[in-house]
Amino acid sequence: MPHDLPETRIAAADWRAVEDNLGRDGYAVLPSLLTPARCEELAGYFFQDARFRSRIVMERYAFGRGEYKYFSYPLPDVVGRLRQSLYPRLAPIANRWHAAMRIEERFPATHDEFREICHAAGQQRPTPLLLRYRADDYCCLHQDLYGDHVFPFQAIFLLNEPGRDFEGGELLLTETNPKRPGRADVVPLRQGDAVVLAVNHRPVRSARGFYRAHLRHGVSRLHEGQRHTLGIIFHDAS
Structure with missing residues (x-):
């Protein structure tokens, strides 16, 4: 498998460190999962309307400013491969988290099996999405919860280079802890980096x-x- 394929880079990541960082901070950065050429390809999809099932203008719904589009099925090849390759690395961590928090649901080994569970429950709309921000745009703090079956992690890929393509627009993660003061992190990302973060x-x-401890993210x-940015959410929507 060529070195620049996302699956190769995902397999080479230090997943023990990823789990440690997720447990400590609620997020983990995976550097350089996408090449610059792949980032440009994905960003270019934003203008290909046939790839998407819906377009959301954030200001209309008080979500912030900017816009995003949900992909339709079948997903673009690279988006589907990222979803399929990340899921089995994260599912065992998700099951350990659910056991620790005494949440009954457990997740199967493959994303195809999990998607069948979602679809049987009426969650049939794909949730991977592309987002675009321009000057003065931002995203309010939120959680991506779309139904009863919620996979506890999602991945966000930055497709442009900060300091060259844009200024500002940092990814923000906040945590509300019932036993100590809340906190906020600015998640450092470069073009091609991914961050895996806790959904809820x-x-x-x-x-x-x-x-x-409850988490929200925004921009x-x-x-x-x-x-x-490309967002990979593993549960589908009702």
Whole structure:
């Protein structure tokens, strides 16, 4: 398998460190999963309307400013491969998190099996999406929850280079912890990097086991330029 394929880079990642970072911070950065050429290819999809099932202008719904588009099935080849390749690396971590937080649902070994579960429950609309931000655009803090079956992680890929293609527009992650003050992180990303982050909550160890800290993510205001991101959400929508 050629070195520049996303599957090769995903397989080569330090997944023990990814799990450690997710458990400590609620996110983990996987550097250089996509080549610059692949990033440009994916960003160019934004203008190919036939690839998408819907377009959302954030300002209309008080989500922020900017726009995003949900892909339709069948997904573009690289998007489907990213979803298929990341899921089996994350599913065992997801099952350990659910066990720690005493959440009953467990996740099967492959994404095809999980998608069947989603579709049987009426969650049949694909959720991978492309987002575009321009000057003064931003995204409010939120969680991507689309139905009863929620995979606890998602991946975000930055498709442009900060400082060259845009200024501002940092990825923000906030955590609300019932036992200590909340916190916020700016997640550092370069073109081609991915971040895996907790969709809803993460387990936090205490003297009596684990409790849940709740997380949200968003994007700070873009000062200039243009910023595209690819979002890989593993559960489909109702």
